[in-house]
Amino acid sequence: MFRTIPMCIACALFLTPLTNAAGSEPQTAASPDAKPQYQWVNVTQSAAYAPRDGAGALVFKDKMWLLGGWNPSDKVHFPMICNNEVWSSRDGATWSLVKPNTFLDKHFDPTRDWEGRHTAGYAVYQDKMWIVGGDANQGHIHNDVWNSTDGKNWNLVNKERDVPWGPRVLHYTFVFQDKIWILGGQTMPGFAEPRKEVFYRDAWTTTDGVKWQQVTPEEPYWSPRGMIGGSVVFKDRIWVLGGGTYDTPTTPTRNFYNDVWSSADGVHWKQHTAAAPWAPRQYHDVAVFDDKMWVMEGYYNQDGGNRNDVWYSADGVHWVEVPDTPWAPRHASSVFVYDNALWMVAGNNMQRDVWKLIRVPGAR
Known part of the structure; x- marks a missing residue:
């Protein structure tokens, strides 16, 4: 069954950016005649899906697709902490339930459908949507790979053959040079077996989800990390923007980063800045x-935990902040680039809001 909700009246906020270079102080005000560049539009405050964070966000067949997510306080829609619903939308206001949640209890068969999860690896590749690995909320780490051509029917790609890079969660996932890549991540000994703590600093690639090739970066390169939502492949390079590590019983202090790295091959890396002007962070989106x-x-x-700042850069060194974000601070949101806009959907604010950022017509 498909469920829909009508569009609400959109509201807009015109924004003039404040320019920051790495290590410099932000400008305190824009010039009086500065022309706004971007505009936030509130598409709806009451989307049809239940509030969630960590849901997969993919653009596929001219639609935005929302996959799974986490909300342990909502036992109706998330009876097992996470669910495996799939929603789609062409306009951000009307969302259709393509695949209802089937992850209802311990009798679930994980070979017939994917277990509910959040902050997994997500990609569009070879005309399919892909889910690569998952989380540790069920007392085990997901080592499976799934794909789908319609969002309703899903194929277990690596049945009876765990991925060779497991166990890991919170990995960074992207498509580069016609391959699916995963990078970084860690084990979660406080949540699931194995109880051995590992913070990964490697990468793996695949063309089919079954056979994987390890990529070993050469020094110097980024420190062990994950917790980066979305992906950035820009100017024929992989980009790592911030990230961090989750706490474990052995290492109870999390790491937060705001450095910027890029690579043309996954082996040789360039550090563009050790400290971007945006605050260190994890569970952010790029x-x-x-x-x-x-x-x-x-x-x-620090600074209140959840954030709502928005930054952009054309080179990884010089960053511009878009001020006065109208949506509530959050983390683990679902971000789309779709229909000439940058979309901010859901997240740890646990609301059903949908926003999009558009370029103001005629702006520089």
Whole structure:
């Protein structure tokens, strides 16, 4: 069954960016005649899906697709902490339930459908949507790979053959040079077996989800990390923008980063800045929009935790902040680049809001 909700009246906020270079102080005000560049539009405050964070966000067949998610306080829609619903939308206001949640209890068969999960690996590749690995909320780490051509019917790609890079969660997933890549991540000994703590600093690639090739970066390169939502492949390079590590019983202090790295092959890396002007963060989202790299929201254990700042850069060194974000601070949102806009959907604010950022017509 498909469920829909009508569009609400959109509201807009015109924004003039404040420019920051790495290590410099932000401008305190824009010039009086500065022309706004971007505009936030509130598409709806009451989307049809239940509030959630960590849901997969893919653009496929001219639609936005929302996959799974986490909300342990909602036992109706998330009876097992996470669910495996799939929603789609062409306009961000009307969302259709393509695949109802089947992850209802311990009798679930994980070979017939994917277990509910959040902050997994998500990609569009070879005309399919892909889910690569998952989380540790069920007392085990997902080592499976699934794909689908319609969002309703899903194929277990690696049945009876766990991925060779497991166990890991919170990995960074993207498509580059006609391959699916995963990078970084960690084990979660406080949540699931194995109880051995590992923070990964490697990468793996595949063309079919079954056979994987390890990529070993050469020094210097990024420190062990994950917790980066979305992906940035820009100017024929992989980009790592911030990220961090989750706490474990052995290492109870999380790491938060705001460094910027890129690579043309996954082996040789360049550090563009050791400290971008945006605060260190994890569970943030990154994207490529309007020929720029974007860093949005996230979590930092200072300055109130959840964030709602939005930054962009054309080179990874010089960053511009879009001020006065109208949506609530959050982390683990679902971000789309779709229909000439950058979309902010759901997240740890646990609301059903949908926003999009558009370029103001005629702006520089």
